[in-house]
Amino acid sequence: MISGVVLVLLSTKDVPTVVIRSPIYASPAERIEVLSLIQNQTLGDLFSGVLDANSQSEIIIALRQQASPRRMRPGTEVSLRWTQRDPPVLRDVTVKVNPDERVRLFPTVSGWKSELLRTPVITDTVWSAGEIETSLWESVYSNQGLQDMNMNDRAELILELEKVFQWQVDFLRQIRSGDFYRFVFEREVRPDGTMRTGHILSAELVNRGRSLKAIWFDPNGDGNGTYYDPDGNSVRRAFLKSPIALRYRISSGFTSNRFHPILKTWRAHRGVDFAASIGTPVRATGNGVIVRLGKDSALGNMIEIQHSNGWNTRYGHMSRLASGIGVGSRIQQEDIIGYVGMTGLATGPHLHYEMRSHGNPKDPMSVDFPAGDPIPSDDWEIWEVQSIKNLRLLDCLQIGSNINCTVKFEDGIKSDTGTR
Numbered sequence: 271m272i273s274g275v276v277l278v279l280l281s282t283k284d285v286p287t288v289v290i291r292s293p294i295y296a297s298p299a300e301r302i303e304v305l306s307l308i309q310n311q312t313l314g315d316l317f318s319g320v321l322d323a324n325s326q327s328e329i330i331i332a333l334r335q336q337a338s339p340r341r342m343r344p345g346t347e348v349s350l351r352w353t354q355r356d357p358p359v360l361r362d363v364t365v366k367v368n369p370d371e372r373v374r375l376f377p378t379v380s381g382w383k384s385e386l387l388r389t390p391v392i393t394d395t396v397w398s399a400g401e402i403e404t405s406l407w408e409s410v411y412s413n414q415g416l417q418d419m420n421m422n423d424r425a426e427l428i429l430e431l432e433k434v435f436q437w438q439v440d441f442l443r444q445i446r447s448g449d450f451y452r453f454v455f456e457r458e459v460r461p462d463g464t465m466r467t468g469h470i471l472s473a474e475l476v477n478r479g480r481s482l483k484a485i486w487f488d489p490n491g492d493g494n495g496t497y498y499d500p501d502g503n504s505v506r507r508a509f510l511k512s513p514i515a516l517r518y519r520i521s522s523g524f525t526s527n528r529f530h531p532i533l534k535t536w537r538a539h540r541g542v543d544f545a546a547s548i549g550t551p552v553r554a555t556g557n558g559v560i561v562r563l564g565k566d567s568a569l570g571n572m573i574e575i576q577h578s579n580g581w582n583t584r585y586g587h588m589s590r591l592a593s594g595i596g597v598g599s600r601i602q603q604e605d606i607i608g609y610v611g612m613t614g615l616a617t618g619p620h621l622h623y624e625m626r627s628h629g630n631p632k633d634p635m636s637v638d639f640p641a642g643d644p645i646p647s648d649d650w651e652i653w654e655v656q657s658i659k660n661l662r663l664l665d666c667l668q669i670g671s672n673i674n675c676t677v678k679f680e681d682g683i684k685s686d687t688g689t690r
């Protein structure tokens with residue numbers, strides 16, 4: 271496995287000023303007691319052993335100005351700051367209402383007051399590359415360079431990578447040992463190291479010798495961006511590679527001839543079976559209109575969607591269909607249309623998925639659709655600036671060699687250098 275990572279502060283405005291002072295040793299003037307709510311315990315219960323009845327009601331009223339005391343979940347962290355005097359005096363109480371917000375409660379001459387404290391975040395950039403041995407999941411999970419990122423954040427990053435390339439690659443069936451990836455991921459990180467938001471700025475996946483690149487483009491800077499290839503064409507395609515977004519395995523591929531396990535005869539299998547647990551959501555792979563829906567003796571609960579340019583898709587054996595849809599319903603790509611089941615002629619839970627072009631069955635795994643819409647001409651100038659920047663960040667990362675990146679941009683954005 272080849273891997274490496276560099277943490278970089280991307281924007282000068284995010285760089286905190288650090289003043290280093292010589293240490294002063296003194297006995298602590300305060301003691302902080304950290305409690306957490308247990309099951310069925312209210313904040314009132316927690317305060318009842320700490321404050322008199324009057325202060326208890328005041329503190330709850332003060333908290334209510336910032337957050338709902340009823341919504342506090344078991345595990346909510348409550349910090350009490352006491353003086354070291356005898357008897358100790360409660361200085362303030364801090365309730366962590368969610369990862370990004372804490373409410374500080376403090377006594378004043380006119381009773382308890384509250385203030386909302388937002389957790390500060392810094393923006394950093396994670397550069398990483400690796401070779402795939404079994405799966406993208408396995409490779410990114412075990413990437414030594416990503417050790418500073420917790421498992422939940424790493425899982426989000428992997429889902430993001432899969433989303434970026436979901437129109438071009440089926441991550442289960444088409445990934446090969448020796449494929450490799452590299453990506454530049456920008457995130458907002460809290461002081462405890464957890465991530466608030468993150469998205470990929472640029473990524474490359476080399477799949478069976480074919481290089482796929484995706485570059486984030488957000489012309490309005492409002493976070494509602496999307497991905498384009500280096501030529502400025504959207505990575506989106508008319509059809510997704512897979513109707514199932516979660517983990518699955520292919521139990522039966524596309525063949526022109528196979529032995530049917532129930533009918534005990536040799537028949538063509540004009541689709542792909544995606545084994546998945548009952549209830550796994552099934553996504554429409556493209557925009558279209560439902561032309562058939564209901565029970566079929568072989569396909570069980572099934573849906574057929576008609577798309578543009580003579581394409582149809584079929585989804586079978588579902589346990590149930592999504593509510594509120596019927597023949598004639600307009601469907602968008604990625605809409606949930608039903609749930610995996612084993613209705614009709616099925617030996618186990620799976621989704622039977624078919625694609626037809628003008629009535630002719632096609633293997634969904636090998637159909638390659640033309641590139642998506644290009645960058646709108648009005649946005650072209652912004653695209654040129656953003657794409658050059660994001661591609662240069664990616665090109666910093668050379669597979670198989672030490673990472674030594676220094677990227678300087680005219681507008682003051684800089685990076686650190688680092689080696690693997």
Ligand SMILES: [Zn+2]
Nearest residue numbers: 541542543622
């Ligand atoms: Zn099938």
